[in-house]
Amino acid sequence: MAALKALRLPLSEESVRGLMVGESVRLSGVMLTGRDAAHKWMIDTFIRKTRAPLDDDLETYAAILPLLDGGVIYHCGPVVAGVAEQDYRFVAAGPTTSIREEPYQGEIMAHFNIRGVIGKGGMGEKTLAACGAVPGVYLHAVGGAASLIAQSVKRVREVYKLDFGVPEAMWVIEVSDFPTVVTMDSHGNSLHAEVAARSGDALAALFG
Amino acid sequence: MEITVQKLTEHVLELIRLAATSLPPDVEKKLRESVQREAEGSAAQGALQTILQNVALSREKSTPICQDTGTPIFYVYHPEGVSTRALKKRICAAVAWATELNYLRPNAVDSLTGENSGNNIGGEHYPYIHFEEVDSDDLMVDLMLKGGGCENVGAQYKLPDGRIGAARDLEGVRRAALDAVHEAQGRGCAPGVLGIAVGGDRGSSFVASKEVLFRKLDEYNPDADLAEMEARITAEANQMGVGPMGFGGNTTVLDAKMTAMHRLPASYFVTVSYMCWAFRRRRMVVNGDEATYE
Incomplete structure (x- = not known):
């Protein structure tokens, strides 16, 4: 494996362009979690505008804009302690499957200038195209490694849309040396596309 | 046979804690064996090593192995004459308690409103519980937590x-x-x-x-x-x-x-x-x- 890179958030365009598939990257700084409900909400309310903003939508939008500009969105539905007391601590916080956000992710990256998407399982063509254009990268965290990853979350700064439920809310977290591997880069390379093609050939051979 | 119903909630809570935080030995053994099959220094080997570190840490700290603590799937094998309604009540109480203690993530979402029940209890079918009467004096409960x-x-x-x-x-x-x-x-x-x-x-x-x-x-x-x-x-x-x-x-x-x-x-x-x-x-x-x- 290539040498380990340590990067601070937000990510510069130059540092993103310098990342290649296969590199290990440790991230430090502030990032935002967001998964199914958050992606649908962003798309419907602010990008495709199929629903009008309600309640705290506009306030939340204003608050997340600077966080996502050059920033990272983490596909994660954490286990959080201290919810009743609003003294939030991440107990378990591994990645969730990213492909569910494929219909939305590219447009969301372009709209908010998101330069990094963290998740598991990889994403498809639309996101890969957005990685080239914005530019951005897809960073793979180890699925299921939730207790370990939670240790790199040093503090919960804020939570938005807690009415989506704990897993679906958008948590603003400070991380230190958050471990990832680049599996899709801004130069059109995708480890996932590569492995899918290779394993497809192997399957064809097994079918004879 | 007598099953002390009061204590049962506590017993099931411990079953949930154990399932959520401590990977069974047969699975861990297979994972350990697979580390050696991957190329030295590969991303695959790195992922397996991270997995094993996480398994050890979760057990030590009694925190969930994975944040998606999944659908709780219970198989309950009970002696003749035990009330399955009483058992269900105790199991659901333990599930809600385990959620409060962060062994489980609140995972039960109303499919129509999108609302999360907050305690992993949702309608008749969440958690999933299967009952079967067996010719035994013991009550046996198998639990699987299956992620999304x-x-x-x-x-x-x-x-x-x-x-x-x-x-x-x-x-x-x-x-x-x-x-x-x-x-x-x-x-x-x-x-x-x-x-x-x-x-x-x-x-x-x-x-x-x-x-x-x-x-x-x-x-x-x-x-x-x-x-x-x-x-x-x-x-x-x-x-x-x-x-x-x-x-x-x-x-x-x-x-x-x-x-x-x-x-x-x-x-x-x-x-x-x-x-x-x-x-x-x-x-x-x-x-x-x-x-x-x-």
């Missing part, structure tokens, strides 16, 4: 299936299982374990494909043909090179477990349930006041 990522890559095939050249025979079953592994890629959190059910109707086939996952990984299938096919599917799935997390590599599945059921002449279903590496299942046996866990 791996549940989403489960698949059902209706044979014959021309797309994969699968006819209504064991060779067709093999093709369906391998196709499911290829479709899943790393998204079910590979390396996983396959639960494969042949026959039944659509519903019973899915249920059986999960029930078979309660078997230990080092347990041999009593049916020689199925035992052989389990080994073959495991070996061939690993030749596909999907690898841990889909990073590429030699370990795509840890094992396969198969079962066969009677079917209608018109139907031939093959159902594949995928269990992620975070294979959380535990057993509790209660006799009187005392509970033992394995």
Whole structure:
């Protein structure tokens, strides 16, 4: 494996362009979690505008804009302690499957200038195209490694849309040396596309 | 036999804690063996090492192995004369309690309103509880926590299936299982374990494909043909090179477990349930006041 890179958030365009598939990257700084409900909400309310903003939508939008500009969105539905007391601590916080956000992710990256998407399982063509254009990268965290990853979350700064439920809310977290591997880069390379093609050939051979 | 109902909530809470935070030894052993099969310094080996570190840390700190603490699936084997309604009440109380203690993430979402119930209790079917009366004085409870990522890559095939050249025979079953592994890629959190059910109707086939996952990984299938096919599917799935997390590599599945059921002449279903590496299942046996866990 290539040498380990340590990067601070937000990510510069130059540092993103310098990342290649296969590199290990440790991230430090502030990032935002967001998964199914958050992606649908962003798309419907602010990008495709199929629903009008309600309640705290506009306030939340204003608050997340600077966080996502050059920033990272983490596909994660954490286990959080201290919810009743609003003294939030991440107990378990591994990645969730990213492909569910494929219909939305590219447009969301372009709209908010998101330069990094963290998740598991990889994403498809639309996101890969957005990685080239914005530019951005897809960073793979180890699925299921939730207790370990939670240790790199040093503090919960804020939570938005807690009415989506704990897993679906958008948590603003400070991380230190958050471990990832680049599996899709801004130069059109995708480890996932590569492995899918290779394993497809192997399957064809097994079918004879 | 007497089951002290008051204590039962506490016993079930411990069962949930154990399942959520401590990976069963048979699964951990398979994961350890697979580290050596991956190339030194590869992303695949790195992922497996991270997984094993996480397993140790979760056990030590009593925190969830994976943040998706999944659907709680209970199989309750009870003596004659025990009220299943009373048991259900205790199990649900323990599930809500475990959620409060952060052993479980609040995971029950109303499909129509999108509202999360906050305590993992949702309608009649969440958590999932199956009751069966047995000829024993003990109460035995098996629990599996099955996450959404791996549940989403489960698949059902209706044979014959021309797309994969699968006819209504064991060779067709093999093709369906391998196709499911290829479709899943790393998204079910590979390396996983396959639960494969042949026959039944659509519903019973899915249920059986999960029930078979309660078997230990080092347990041999009593049916020689199925035992052989389990080994073959495991070996061939690993030749596909999907690898841990889909990073590429030699370990795509840890094992396969198969079962066969009677079917209608018109139907031939093959159902594949995928269990992620975070294979959380535990057993509790209660006799009187005392509970033992394995």
